[in-house]
Amino acid sequence: AQTVTQSQPEMSVQEAETVTLSCTYDTSESNYYLFWYKQPPSRQMILVIRQEAYKQQNATENRFSVNFQKAAKSFSLKISDSQLGDTAMYFCAFTGTYKYIFGTGTRLKVLA
Amino acid sequence: NAGVMQNPRHLVRRRGQEARLRCSPMKGHSHVYWYRQLPEEGLKFMVYLQKENIIDESGMPKERFSAEFPKEGPSILRIQQVVRGDSAAYFCASSPNTGSSYNEQFFGPGTRLTVL
Numbered sequence: 001a002q003t004v005t006q007s008q009p010e011m012s013v014q015e016a017e018t019v020t021l022s023c024t025y026d027t028s029e030s031n032y033y034l035f036w037y038k039q040p041p042s043r044q045m046i047l048v049i050r051q052e053a054y055k056q057q058n059a060t061e062n063r064f065s066v067n068f069q070k071a072a073k074s075f076s077l078k079i080s081d082s083q084l085g086d087t088a089m090y091f092c093a094f095t096g097t098y099k100y101i102f103g104t105g106t107r108l109k110v111l112a
Numbered sequence: 113n114a115g116v117m118q119n120p121r122h123l124v125r126r127r128g129q130e131a132r133l134r135c136s137p138m139k140g141h142s143h144v145y146w147y148r149q150l151p152e153e154g155l156k157f158m159v160y161l162q163k164e165n166i167i168d169e170s171g172m173p174k175e176r177f178s179a180e181f182p183k184e185g186p187s188i189l190r191i192q193q194v195v196r197g198d199s200a201a202y203f204c205a206s207s208p209n210t211g212s213s214y215n216e217q218f219f220g221p222g223t224r225l226t227v228l
Contacts, residue, residue: 004154033214043201045155045219091154097214098145098207099168102154 002027004094006103013082014111020067021077021106023092032096034068036077039089039105048090051075082110114139116206116220124226125194133189133223137206144187145217146179149201161187162209194227201225 003026013019025034036048051059051068058066063080079086087110092103117136125131137144143162147155148171158171161181172179176194181187191198201222207215 043149043222043224045203045222050216093154095214098143098160098217099157099171100145100147100155100205100217102156104152104154 002029002094002096002101004092004101004103006092006106008106009104010107010109012109012111013079015082015084017082018078018080019082019108021079021090021092021108023075023077023103025073025075025092025094025101027073027094027096029096032094034066034075035093035095035100036064036066036075037091037093037102038086039091040087045091049077079108084110084112086110116141116204116218118202118204118220118223120223121221122224122226124228126228127195128193131191131194131198131225131227133191133202133204133225135187135189135204135206135220137187137204138208138218140208141206141218142209143207143215144181145205145207146187146189147203147205149203149222151200155203158189191225194225196227199225199227 005024032053034051038046038048049061065078067076089105091105094101146158149155159179160168176192178190201224203222204220205217207217
């Protein structure tokens with residue numbers, strides 16, 4: 001079975017600091033996609049970053065970057081220069097074809 | 113290009129009533145997916161539909177839940193005889209048909225269902 005595990009239910013970080021959110025997954029598929037989604041209080045699912053498993057290079061989107069370790073099945077999200085607007089739930093997700101599998105989320109609070 | 117639209121955004125039902133949730137996919141998208149998010153949990157896959165076809169309903173509860181995506185009009189997720197445990201946020205996503213094994217899904221804003 002495919003699973004996604006986020007072991008940090010809650011985290012906090014000081015404004016302007018860097019924080020890393022952890023995610024591990026399990027799959028037997030060789031080609032797949034990994035995502036980080038942000039869910040603010042509005043509950044809208046906002047795509048933060050996407051990684052294609054066959055690409056060696058870690059994805060980067062402005063202040064957001066990932067550390068993708070395929071052999072270890074690890075996919076962590078690093079947020080640099082944290083901003084108050086980054087406060088939200090963050091979900092790691094996996095898909096091999098069409099079914100997205102989500103982790104249970106990490107609640108991130110950015111402190112002023 | 114408008115995103116995925118869901119209505120209503122909030123729906124309150126009493127136990128035993130029916131809930132109908134609507135999803136209009138993005139223009140040009142022919143695939144629709146429904147996910148459910150229970151409180152303090154991640155989204156869980158329910159069903160995958162193409163126009164007039166249910167492709168995968170492995171995540172749908174066996175009773176009271178049904179989904180359709182007619183040739184014309186929005187996709188509908190229908191919950192009959194709702195119970196308190198159905199209270200959740202229901203998300204719809206849509207994707208284009210690119211012919212590849214992976215089609216990126218775009219999520220709607222969700223419908224929050226509260227059962228009293």
